[in-house]
Amino acid sequence: xxxxxxxxxxxxxxxxxxxxxxxxxxxxxxxxxxxxxxxxxxxxxxxxxxxxxxxxxxxxxxxxxxxxxxxxxxxxxxxxxxxxxxxxxxxxxxxxxxxxxxxxxxxxxxxxxxxxxxxxxxxxxxxxxxxxxxxxxxxxxxxxxxxxxxxxxxxxxxxxxxxxxxxxxxxxxxxxxxxxxxxxxxxxxxxxxxxxxxxxxxxxxxxxxxxxxxxxxxxxxxxxxxxxxxxxxxxxxxxxxxxxxxxxxxxxxxxxxxxxxxxxxxxxxxxxxxxxxxxxxxxxxxxxxxxxxxxxxxxxxxxxxxxxxxxxxxxxxxxxxxxxxxxxxxxxxxxxxxxxxxxxxxxxxxxxxxxxxxxxxxxxxxxxxxxx
Numbered sequence: 038x039x040x041x042x043x044x045x046x047x048x049x050x051x052x053x054x055x056x057x058x059x060x061x062x063x064x065x066x067x068x069x070x071x072x073x074x075x076x077x078x079x080x081x082x083x084x085x086x087x088x089x090x091x092x093x094x095x096x097x098x099x100x101x102x103x104x105x106x107x108x109x110x111x112x113x114x115x116x117x118x119x120x121x122x123x124x125x126x127x128x129x130x131x132x133x134x135x136x137x138x139x140x141x142x143x144x145x146x147x148x149x150x151x152x153x154x155x156x157x158x159x160x161x162x163x164x165x166x167x168x169x170x171x172x173x174x175x176x177x178x179x180x181x182x183x184x185x186x187x188x189x190x191x192x193x194x195x196x197x198x199x200x201x202x203x204x205x206x207x208x209x210x211x212x213x214x215x216x217x218x219x220x221x222x223x224x225x226x227x228x229x230x231x232x233x234x235x236x237x238x239x240x241x242x243x244x245x246x247x248x249x250x251x252x253x254x255x256x257x258x259x260x261x262x263x264x265x266x267x268x269x270x271x272x273x274x275x276x277x278x279x280x281x282x283x284x285x286x287x288x289x290x291x292x293x294x295x296x297x298x299x300x301x302x303x304x305x306x307x308x309x310x311x312x313x314x315x316x317x318x319x320x321x322x323x324x325x326x327x328x329x330x331x332x333x334x335x336x337x338x339x340x341x342x343x344x345x346x347x348x349x350x351x352x353x354x355x356x357x358x359x360x361x362x363x364x365x366x367x368x369x370x371x372x373x374x375x376x377x378x379x380x381x382x383x384x385x386x387x388x389x390x391x392x393x394x395x396x397x398x399x400x401x402x403x404x405x406x407x408x409x
Contacts, residue, residue: 083247084209086167092203093164100157109145112156114198116140133201152195155186159195166211172239174215208246213239216260220272226280229256232403233277235321236261237289237298241383241394248395254403265298271316274302278318286324286408288399291331292380293344293351296371299323304360322408325398326383328373334398340385344378366409 096112103110115137116122122137144153159178166173173181179192186192200207234257236242242261251257258277262270278285287302289295303321305313331341344352355361356371374380386393402408 083249084205086170086209089167089203089205089209090164092205093160093167096160096203097157109143110153111144112142112153112202113139114142114202117197117201155191156195156199158185159192160199163199163210163212170211170240172211172213172243174213176215178212213243216267216269216273220269220276223273223276226277228258228281230258230281230283231255232284232286233258233260233274233281234324235274235285235287235299235302237264237287237295238383239263241288245395248392250395250399253395254400262298266301268316271302275316275318278320285318285321286403287321288325288383289323290380290382291326291328291374291385292342292382293348293355293374295326296355297351300355300358300360323367323370324402324408326381326386327409328370328377331377331379331381331385332373334386334389336381336385337388338379340388341379341381344374344380348380349375349378364409370409 100110100112115133116139117133119138122133124134141149142153142156143149162173162178162181175193175196176189178196179186179189196207196210196212200210203210232255234245236245236259239261242259245251245259251259260270260274260277266274274285285302287299289299299321302318304319305317330336352371352375356368356375361368361371383394386398390396
């Protein structure tokens, strides 16, 4: 039951090695070309989409103005791997200084022209994602045209250059971070998190990040498998549970597909049952969205969706599984869904208010024990 789409966490991966195969011209520290804020990480953790779009538009406008003047366009990026641009602070660690040496990615130099073109290509992809409120990983971007990009490291380096050039954190560029492939190699985990929240959908995951849910209520670890979780996501959830022994909650759509995904985290899948001891998390609790919540919260019928024949068949199949007999409250919720013949996505809560999920629903559930 593994998915080809990897899970995501809310942390940042280290930058790729600097690409030196470009034509560049250095600007001394303090030169006008090096003006900028101390670092991406020193800025807000989230930048509004309108500001991201404006920043990209400004870059493109500079390119067009150069062309109109019959000048070769250039992109000016910070020399990220130059230790002269780095300072150490006990409270932060290594961070970029306010005035950095830069290099120019020129469109009229045979060595740098390919990178100039690829930077514009990825900028256009980021622009479209921000506009449409969709997300992709660096790997997703590479596999969108492997022949064009050549290698994953090229994509990684360009994305880091773009993030640094725009002074916008990568998540605000709608480029997400995946769960690492070597989960077993993760050592010395430390956290003050009070619980783990598994979110079914990436869109909901991103919205909760935007709302600073991880820190507003109480510190927590949030993870999404973007639907059916892949092996690495399941391994990581199990490792986090083994390490911290804190409650694990799931936030799923109130439909058979969401229940199926929750059951994979808690009870495992048939195809991977031979590795159940390393993958399942028996303590997983169903936090929401519960079928009973739909009536309790008086969710408008206009946002509810009729169960399809396929939904009904899946629901009937889940109801017959041996672990449902051990969960009388789950069984009751599934009966409510079957009787109503309706389902609802987590986004249905926005019919109550745009921030109802993070401001009311989840805090109340967690405070008053509204899970099964």
